[in-house]
Amino acid sequence: MARTLLVAPDQRGALPTIRDALESAEDGAIIAIAPGEYTETLALAQLNVTLSAKEPGTVTIESPTVHPALTCAGCRVTVSGITFRATEAPAVQLRGGTIRVTDCTASTKFGAGISVSDGSATEIIGTRVTGAQCGIVVEDSDSVVDGCEIDEIDDDAIIVRLGAKATIRNTTISKCGFRGIYMYQAGDSAIERCQISQTSDVGIAVADQTSPVISESWIHDTQGVGITVGKGCGGVIEDCKVENTAQPAIELADGARTEIREGDGRRLPNAGAASGKSNQQDLEQVEKLLGELDNMIGLASVKGEVRALIDEIQVNEWRRSEGLSVGAVSHHLVFTGAPGTGKTTVARVYGSLLKALGILPNGQFREVARRDLVGQYIGHTAEKTASAFDEARGGVLFLDEAYTLSRSSGSGADFGQEAIDTLVKLMEDHRDEVAVIVAGYTGEMREFLDANPGLASRFAKTLEFENYTAEQLVEISSHLAKGDDYLLGTDLDTALLEWFYQIDRDESFGNAREARKLLERMRKSQSTRLRALGQRPTRDELRTLTLDDLLDAIKSDAD
Structure with a gap:
């Protein structure tokens, strides 16, 4: 039988702190906590324990440091009936392992109320998250959020991202400063029987290759549209009620594959027909664009390199049309050289050429800098980078002075490396949908390409822009x-x-x-x-x- 350890500071024979109990706990131990406020930072690693309030709702654990009130790393833990508070970090941080959180409350000034990452398998049940920067953030993990209440959140109530798979059901979300639920790169997740209201933006936002089933949910009284689905996303919206939101109630981007169904399963028409590569070459436009490139002053070597790339693309398309094998080709490029040498102009022409060759559907040009990719808190950078990447979908993402991402700002936490790592994954997963061009001084760009082991291999070629004579x-x-x-x-x-x-x-x-x-x-x-x-x-x-x-x-x- 599992041993039970009692934590009660004023009771003779009991343990005075939760930390003392954790240090004494054997495998499978139950730690029962007497009513009271505990100023402790709990960091659990590779433990199999149960933390439970002796009387649910009477125990508060508040972190006195910049760390989470509770961190579980690689644990098998059940947490029940406890209020967790932090200020400069997530209130509860779950990293790996199997964790069950029931009937708890979490709040923090900065960060997520509950953060789930690193392959965790979690169940968050009957729990309230309130007064946090974000509510629940799930990344690269499998999670169930059931019967929870999330309110008074500064930003997004729930974020499911970057390889996560979540089922969110019977949950109420209200009074959020941004979106109710935001999913990106979240695979086949699900939202079931949820109520979302009083958000300052979209009720549910689906982006970046996510294909959820959203069913029997009520989205109402939002300042943004009820549900938005980005291009490339699929899934089903079924038997949902969307009321008193911005119009349209449900917005599908061009290229979304989402089906909207009534309760009987009948498919309703939607404007989000999928769009991919056109594979239609406009050779007249190709020659016109190459003429524009030729008319640029100087840049003889750059013009030759671009022509060689276009020749290869064009021949590959001819081979494909004849049923011949064609190897995978990356359209990502590195532009090096001093400022004012035409890098931005050439990048725009290159994007238009890829459109004319049927490689990219629109050839649009999205220029970004460090400030457009790097956020101010953990997880914000991955979201901003993915959002910028998604906006460039179908065209060119041009990152000038890219080397600034691999340099620390010198002001504490720096998330430039997180932006690079996110970009590397996105470039590989969606290499046929976006051409990424990074640019900057020659020497500094070499340092940038060394910032991630897989970064340099993502780019087809480096083009050197020489100074003008x-x-x-x-x-x-x-x-x-x-x-x-x-x-x-x-x-x-x-x-x-x-x-x-x-x-x-x-x-x-x-x-x-x-x-x-x-x-x-x-x-x-x-x-x-x-x-x-x-x-x-x-x-x-x-x-x-x-x-x-x-x-x-x-x-x-x-x-």
Whole structure:
């Protein structure tokens, strides 16, 4: 028979703290806790115990540190009738093992009320989560949430993500600062007989290859739409009631495969027809885009590399149409080089080329930086990165200054590595749906590619963008001026050539950006010169930039 240990600080013969009981506990022990408030941080590892309030609802365990009130790692644990409180971390953190949480309460200022990760198998039953940043977060684990109440949450009430599989049933969610339930990369999860209301955004949001069954649930009085389903997602929405929400009540993105059924199982029509690669090549558009690439100043080696990639893609499509074997091809690229060398422009053209070749359905361009991927607390970064990736689905995700993800901010917790690890997984799982292009200085990008063992192998090729020559910068200056209805005056091109030859070209040299900034200063100098004429200038005078304008611009910059 399992031994029972009593925790009661004021009772003779009982143990004074829960930690003392855990240290004395044998395998299968039951720790009964007398009513009271316990200021303790409990960290359980590889234990098989039961923690139970002697009188349910009368025991509170509050963490005095920045750690969770209860952490279970690789345990077989049952927890019953206890209130857990924390401030700077999840109130309850479950990492691996088999855990059953029944009739408990969890709250925390920052983090999730209950965090489940690392392959845990959990049951959370009859439990209330309130006053937390997030309610329950399930990641890479199998969980059942049954008969729970989640309210007064700052962000999402329940998040199921990144390899998790959850069944959420008979649960009430209300008064959330963001979404009621958010699922992404959550496979075949389920939401059954739940009630979701008073959310500041969507009631239920399904994204990124998740195919849940949502049945017999009531979503009402939400500021966002009742249910949203992202492209690439499947599953079923069956016999649900959606009332007093933003419109449409149920929103299916293009490419969603979700079926909406009435209670009798009859399939209702929906606009979310699946969309994948078109496999239709627009060769005329391909040639037009390659012409645009050829017309860019300089970049001879980059143009050659892009043409080689396009040639391979086009031939592979021809082989596929003839029933010949075609190897897997990655469309992810690394762009290295100094700023102002056309990396963003080439990335846009590349995305349009992939669309014209039938590889990507829309060729849209989504540019992101570190701030768009990295969050402020554990788990937030994976969500932001997956969301940005999902927004780029069907086109190009362009990450400039990618190396900033592999550098610590120096301010404590840094989640750049989490963004890299999430990106690596997404690139592999959805390599036919998004072309990821990362860009930055040559040396720093080498460090970035070393940040994850599988990162470098995800990219097909590295394209080096060289600095523009002085002659090319003069040509760029003339092109930029012409685009703004200006002309370079007599001998100005010679003076510009001399200037670009002697200017310092350190790592921060901006190439085309330097030419643009110089032209902006020259236009200001021209304005001052023309105002001093004492009369309205002619059309030619308004259009012409002179040597005096250049000299004044150089002087003002030096000052």
